[in-house]
Amino acid sequence: MIITMKGIDKSFSTNQVLKGVDFSIEKGEMHALMGENGAGKSTLMKILAGIYQRDAGTIEVKGKAVEYEHPSEAEADGIAVIHQELNILPELTVAENLFLGKELTKNRLGWLNNKEMNRAAKESLKELGLDLDPALLAKDLSVGKQQLIEIAKALMTNAEVIIMDEPTAALTDREIDTLFEVINRLKRKDVSFIYISHRMEEIFAICDRITVLRDGHSIGTKKIEETNFDEIVSMMVGRQLGDRFPSSGTEIGEVKLTVSSLTREGEFSDVSFDVKAGEILGISGLMGAGRSELVETIFGYRRQDKGSIYLNGEKLTIKHPQDAIEKGLGFISEDRKSKGLVVDFSVGDNLNLANLKALSRYGWMLKQDEQAFYQTMVERLNIRVSDRSQSAKSLSGGNQQKVVIAKWIGIGPNLLILDEPTRGVDVGSKKEIYKIMQDLAGHGVAIIMVSSELPEIIGMSDRVAVMCEGELMKILDKDELTEENIMHYATGGEKHVRK
Numbered sequence: 001m002i003i004t005m006k007g008i009d010k011s012f013s014t015n016q017v018l019k020g021v022d023f024s025i026e027k028g029e030m031h032a033l034m035g036e037n038g039a040g041k042s043t044l045m046k047i048l049a050g051i052y053q054r055d056a057g058t059i060e061v062k063g064k065a066v067e068y069e070h071p072s073e074a075e076a077d078g079i080a081v082i083h084q085e086l087n088i089l090p091e092l093t094v095a096e097n098l099f100l101g102k103e104l105t106k107n108r109l110g111w112l113n114n115k116e117m118n119r120a121a122k123e124s125l126k127e128l129g130l131d132l133d134p135a136l137l138a139k140d141l142s143v144g145k146q147q148l149i150e151i152a153k154a155l156m157t158n159a160e161v162i163i164m165d166e167p168t169a170a171l172t173d174r175e176i177d178t179l180f181e182v183i184n185r186l187k188r189k190d191v192s193f194i195y196i197s198h199r200m201e202e203i204f205a206i207c208d209r210i211t212v213l214r215d216g217h218s219i220g221t222k223k224i225e226e227t228n229f230d231e232i233v234s235m236m237v238g239r240q241l242g243d244r245f246p247s248s249g250t251e252i253g254e255v256k257l258t259v260s261s262l263t264r265e266g267e268f269s270d271v272s273f274d275v276k277a278g279e280i281l282g283i284s285g286l287m288g289a290g291r292s293e294l295v296e297t298i299f300g301y302r303r304q305d306k307g308s309i310y311l312n313g314e315k316l317t318i319k320h321p322q323d324a325i326e327k328g329l330g331f332i333s334e335d336r337k338s339k340g341l342v343v344d345f346s347v348g349d350n351l352n353l354a355n356l357k358a359l360s361r362y363g364w365m366l367k368q369d370e371q372a373f374y375q376t377m378v379e380r381l382n383i384r385v386s387d388r389s390q391s392a393k394s395l396s397g398g399n400q401q402k403v404v405i406a407k408w409i410g411i412g413p414n415l416l417i418l419d420e421p422t423r424g425v426d427v428g429s430k431k432e433i434y435k436i437m438q439d440l441a442g443h444g445v446a447i448i449m450v451s452s453e454l455p456e457i458i459g460m461s462d463r464v465a466v467m468c469e470g471e472l473m474k475i476l477d478k479d480e481l482t483e484e485n486i487m488h489y490a491t492g493g494e495k496h497v498r499k
């Protein structure tokens with residue numbers, strides 16, 4: 001074992017988030033750490049990396065007991081972390097990023113030498129199989145490339161253990177392939193990896209063992225060849241997931257939103273549909289079908305070229321998201337960081353950004369003050385947060401998503417648009433988000449959900465609008481919802497046959 005952690009406890013004020021966790025890593029192993037959002041994965045890794053200090057337990061690294069008080073001590077022992085939030089400085093070059101804080105003046109070079117730095121950078125990038133110009137500015141690289149730069153940076157510290165916290169969430173398929181090639185090359189050099197991810201296929205493809213955390217407990221460690229998806233999922237949630245989609249039983253009311261002949265040149269054309277109170281309308285389609293473009297146009301993130309939008313029969317003029325918000329429209333996107341959440345603010349401040357006026361409409365609030373709203377939302381949505389002042393940044397993805405939803409609940413929405421609301425969210429939080437959606441529908445909110453997951457769209461929707469290449473091909477009723485039907489229209493239906 002290169003690392004053995006035993007009986008690790010950790011609390012944040014009164015909130016105990018790790019409870020006697022055991023975790024160990026072998027040399028050259030790829031070890032997945034899994035668990036629902038809030039299970040304690042990042043906290044455990046931050047303890048290993050010297051960012052947080054444990055309250056109890058022991059940590060052995062390469063056979064000796066350690067007490068890291070600072071990340072530099074862990075780094076000196078060969079432990080490197082690649083965080084969920086990248087540490088790349090956009091205005092610096094690739095080479096400058098690679099050498100940042102590495103105290104070049106202290107090594108044999110004696111001074112900061114750009115030429116030498118570029119050369120050394122080029123070399124270590126090549127070791128990773130990356131042919132990148134070290135003189136490029138970091139901001140001109142894709143997120144995936146930036147991530148690979150972080151890995152190169154870790155390797156330049158001679159890392160023997162590399163911790164990756166949800167690295168692939170922002171990567172394209174090609175970048176994921178490159179990342180995995182790099183990982184495999186390093187594994188052969190006996191570098192160990194701790195890999196935090198929700199992507200089951202990925203984990204089964206590249207990891208050797210999986211450890212599952214649940215509510216701060218270590219539930220168990222399995223060898224990949226001795227386990228399967230279902231077992232891991234039930235370890236994560238502590239229950240079988242037979243009923244993944246809660247049944248709604250909501251009564252569907254009058255038409256709330258009508259979209260008529262909406263068009264944006266080059267993106268989608270002549271789209272018409274309506275959504276009723278209490279209804280969940282799914283929007284399905286393949287990549288490039290124009291689904292996000294459509295809903296972003298309804299909400300005013302994009303300007304429409306043609307068409308009309310009516311809410312409760314009244315024609316709306318939406319030129320900007322603020323116009324939509326004033327009419328009681330809410331928008332939740334997959335990309336919570338740029339739309340919806342101010343990660344540097346506290347959870348409380350994020351919630352305060354919402355307009356609380358219409359809240360009592362749903363009977364969820366007794367007092368319309370901020371603390372009460374916070375309290376109600378945390379309980380109602382089961383947000384795992386220790387107090388109002390905790391920064392939104394420190395929450396897990398699923399919990400961040402719940403804060404965004406809470407914010408929109410605060411405006412008392414007529415209509416809520418959700419664009420891939422559960423992407424990157426673990427199975428348990430997914431189910432909670434589904435429940436919240438149905439709860440809102442039950443209170444008469446009309447809901448539009450864009451989703452690429454067929455089981456999700458079929459499980460949650462009352463009707464599904466299927467798009468293909470910017471055209472609304474078909475609206476399927478509940479009893480017509482099968483994967484085959486949706487795929488038939490998503491791939492163009494009779495459209496291409498007719499041509």
Ligand code: ADP
Nearest residue numbers: 012017037038039040041042043384385386396
């Ligand atoms: P995971 O990475 O498994 O999603 P985390 O380790 O991020 O989980 O969080 C575990 C719990 O610890 C959560 O309830 C989270 O709110 C809490 N937590 C994490 N970091 C902090 C912090 N800096 N202050 C207070 N609570 C925290």
Ligand code: MG
Nearest residue numbers: 041042165396
């Ligand atoms: Mg985490």
